[in-house]
Amino acid sequence: MEVRWFRDAFEKPVHLYSFQKNILGTQDSDYRGRTALSPEALQRGDISLKLRNIRPSDRGIYTCLADDGSQYEKGQTEVIVAALGTQPSISMDSAQGEQTRLVCRSEGWDPEPEVIWRDRDGNDVTSLSNTTLLRDSQGLRSVSSYIKIKQQSNVFSCLVRSKTPKPDWESKLHISSEYHMFVD
Structure with missing residues (x-):
C-alpha cells in the first residue's frame, strides 16, 4: 500500500508512506519533521495526514493518492490557515511642532x-487614518495605523479584524481632560 500526499509536485511529496514505512528522502523540505500518518489509523484504513507547526505558506490544496497495487483512489482537501493577531495597543505620539496622533x-x-x-460617538473615522502593513519571515502581518487627534475629542477606539469573519480585537483609549500638550 502506498499513500502519497502532495501539493504541486507529485515527485516532491508532502508525505509518502510505502512498503509499511515512511519514505522521507524525496519529501518536500518545507514539510520535513512536520508530517505524520498514524500507524494505528492506517490499520483501520484512515490515511489522514497530520501536519504540525502550521505556517501561512501551508495554505492550499493537498492531493492524496492511495494505491494498493490493484487500484488507486485520489482525493483532495483544502487547508485554510488563519492567524488572529495580538490585541491592538494604542499609544500617543507627538513630534515637535506637529499635531498629536494616536498609533494603533x-x-x-x-x-x-x-x-x-x-x-x-461611534462614528467611523478610518478615512482620516494612515495604515501600514508589514510581513514577517513567517508570512504573518503586522499593522500600524495612526490618526491625528484634536484636543476636544477624548475617546477613540481602534478595531483590528480579519477580513474573514470573526473574531475581532478592539482597544479603546480615553484621553482625560487634564491632558495638555506641551511643546518646547
Whole structure:
C-alpha cells in the first residue's frame, strides 16, 4: 500500500508512506519533521495526514493518492490557515511642532487584517487614518495605523479584524481632560 500526499509536485511529496514505512528522502523540505500518518489509523484504513507547526505558506490544496497495487483512489482537501493577531495597543505620539496622533499596533495576522477607527460617538473615522502593513519571515502581518487627534475629542477606539469573519480585537483609549500638550 502506498499513500502519497502532495501539493504541486507529485515527485516532491508532502508525505509518502510505502512498503509499511515512511519514505522521507524525496519529501518536500518545507514539510520535513512536520508530517505524520498514524500507524494505528492506517490499520483501520484512515490515511489522514497530520501536519504540525502550521505556517501561512501551508495554505492550499493537498492531493492524496492511495494505491494498493490493484487500484488507486485520489482525493483532495483544502487547508485554510488563519492567524488572529495580538490585541491592538494604542499609544500617543507627538513630534515637535506637529499635531498629536494616536498609533494603533497589532501583529501576527493572516490573512491581512483591516483597521477601523471610531470616535467617541461611534462614528467611523478610518478615512482620516494612515495604515501600514508589514510581513514577517513567517508570512504573518503586522499593522500600524495612526490618526491625528484634536484636543476636544477624548475617546477613540481602534478595531483590528480579519477580513474573514470573526473574531475581532478592539482597544479603546480615553484621553482625560487634564491632558495638555506641551511643546518646547
